[in-house]
Amino acid sequence: MxxxxxxxxxxxxxxxxxxxxxxxxxxxxxxxxLDSALGMGFAVTFVMTIASALTFVVYQYMLLPLDLGYLxxxxxxxxxxxxxxxxxxxxxxxxxxxxxxxxVYLPLITTNCAVLGIAIAxxxxxxxxxxxVVNGCASGLGFALAISLLAGIREKMKASDTPDCFKGFPIxxxxxxxxxxxxxxxxxxVF
Amino acid sequence: MYNFLAxxxxxxxFPTVVLVTIAVVFAVLLAYLGKVLSVERDAKIxxxxxxxxxxxxxxxxxxxxxxxxxxLVAGGTVVSACTQMNNDNLAKIAEIxxxxxxxxxxxxxxxxxxxxxxxxxxxxxxxxxxxxxxxxVSGGSKSCAWGCIGMATCSKLCNYGAINVNGDGVSxxxxxxxxxxxxxxxxxxKSIITRIPASAKIVVACMNQDKGKDVMSICAHGxxxxxxxxxxxxxxxxxxxxxxPVVDHDKCTGCFKCVEKCPKNVIHKRxxx
Numbered sequence: 254m255x256x257x258x259x260x261x262x263x264x265x266x267x268x269x270x271x272x273x274x275x276x277x278x279x280x281x282x283x284x285x286x287l288d289s290a291l292g293m294g295f296a297v298t299f300v301m302t303i304a305s306a307l308t309f310v311v312y313q314y315m316l317l318p319l320d321l322g323y324l325x326x327x328x329x330x331x332x333x334x335x336x337x338x339x340x341x342x343x344x345x346x347x348x349x350x351x352x353x354x355x356x357v358y359l360p361l362i363t364t365n366c367a368v369l370g371i372a373i374a375x376x377x378x379x380x381x382x383x384x385x386v387v388n389g390c391a392s393g394l395g396f397a398l399a400i401s402l403l404a405g406i407r408e409k410m411k412a413s414d415t416p417d418c419f420k421g422f423p424i425x426x427x428x429x430x431x432x433x434x435x436x437x438x439x440x441x442x443v444f
Numbered sequence: 445m446y447n448f449l450a451x452x453x454x455x456x457x458f459p460t461v462v463l464v465t466i467a468v469v470f471a472v473l474l475a476y477l478g479k480v481l482s483v484e485r486d487a488k489i490x491x492x493x494x495x496x497x498x499x500x501x502x503x504x505x506x507x508x509x510x511x512x513x514x515x516l517v518a519g520g521t522v523v524s525a526c527t528q529m530n531n532d533n534l535a536k537i538a539e540i541x542x543x544x545x546x547x548x549x550x551x552x553x554x555x556x557x558x559x560x561x562x563x564x565x566x567x568x569x570x571x572x573x574x575x576x577x578x579x580x581v582s583g584g585s586k587s588c589a590w591g592c593i594g595m596a597t598c599s600k601l602c603n604y605g606a607i608n609v610n611g612d613g614v615s616x617x618x619x620x621x622x623x624x625x626x627x628x629x630x631x632x633x634k635s636i637i638t639r640i641p642a643s644a645k646i647v648v649a650c651m652n653q654d655k656g657k658d659v660m661s662i663c664a665h666g667x668x669x670x671x672x673x674x675x676x677x678x679x680x681x682x683x684x685x686x687x688x689p690v691v692d693h694d695k696c697t698g699c700f701k702c703v704e705k706c707p708k709n710v711i712h713k714r715x716x717x
Contacts, residue, residue: 256512319458319462321462324459324462327463331466331467331470332470335470335474339474339477342474346482346483349478
């Protein structure tokens with residue numbers, strides 16, 4: 254039951270992009286087309302899951318024993334940046350198809366603050382290892398959901414008559430704000 | 445030693461050492477795995493890529509020059525699909541790939557319409573203001589089926605700022621900026637943007653194939669197929685095909701007699717070096 258609650262919370266109630274406002278850069282930048290938005294969403298899910306596991310281990314078994322818990326931000330940045338590079342190399346070697354599908358989004362994730370945000374949130378919330386991994390995966394799925402929804406709306410917006418000064422990013426931000434308000438309704442849900 | 449900052453120096457040194465250690469371990473690991481996991485890549489791809497224009501115009505149909513180089517080496521396309529390339533590089537790439545490729549005459553895009561405001565409207569168009577949408581409404585608002593709509597779809601598409609709609613409501617290509625990528629040619633709903641040799645001295649700025657009288661009734665700047673240009677040409681460079689003059693640019697010497705004779709100012713001088 255705990256896990257189901259955790260997944261619901263991560264995907265809907267405290268959605269990374271729409272209620273925590275993390276990863277807004279790719280959220281706005283890679284949401285012009287549904288295809289690329291889905292690619293980005295799943296690449297983030299993938300990296301976030303692995304990063305949650307790895308940062309948990311680094312924090313619990315390296316930083317805490319050395320009494321360096323306050324270094325977690327900078328240490329996690331190191332871990333995530335290297336991890337993304339490593340994952341990219343692995344995928345390039347062993348699955349060219351997946352590499353092509355994820356394409357440029359994989360290296361872009363290095364700069365996605367949502368990954369770091371979730372890694373730190375796992376620590377502050379005091380999650381266990383399994384919960385951290387589930388939370389990472391669900392948060393990634395939440396991001397994928399949000400970015401695909403936004404991309405779907407933006408594809409429709411292309412055919413509509415937007416005022417010139419709102420074309421492109423401004424109207425995307427307005428859409429994102431309205432989506433965020435819609436998602437805030439989940440915060441009143443009682444499980 | 446007197447500790448004037450009143451801090452334990454180890455509190456600074458120890459975290460630094462730990463972090464640097466982590467960083468170095470990751471760096472070595474990445475460097476090592478980078479070699480182990482490196483993927484063999486055909487050296488030809490990089491050689492070919494270096495010779496491509498590198499502007500990622502997409503005119504060849506591939507997603508950018510990198511992708512084109514890969515497809516090219518894999519045999520999925522031909523060198524001449526790249527319309528921007530000069531003949532030197534074309535020959536070099538052909539040599540790398542072990543094929544023969546013959547370069548053509550360098551060309552640029554040109555809008556073959558002169559009508560604009562001089563061409564009558566069929567109806568008043570109140571829409572989104574792009575040519576493609578306009579064309580959907582009973583073949584566009586212009587009376588002429590080959591008439592430039594002047595809503596600047598090509599101008600907005602062009603990545604090089606080479607096309608602009610002039611004061612007469614016609615798109616005009618700046619040959620100095622045009623890189624011959626062909627994006628405007630593929631998108632113009634009227635198909636009136638064509639390629640012309642960069643060295644061409646004249647251009648026939650009309651594509652209306654109707655008879656003279658029909659053209660006269662709808663456009664003040666349309667070719668009426670009077671054949672005065674054919675008669676004026678001393679070098680046999682102009683022929684009438686489907687009520688339109690067709691210029692043989694090899695024979696044209698640039699005497700501009702046809703330009704002077706044309707009663708509708710359809711044949712234009714081009715500024716070439």
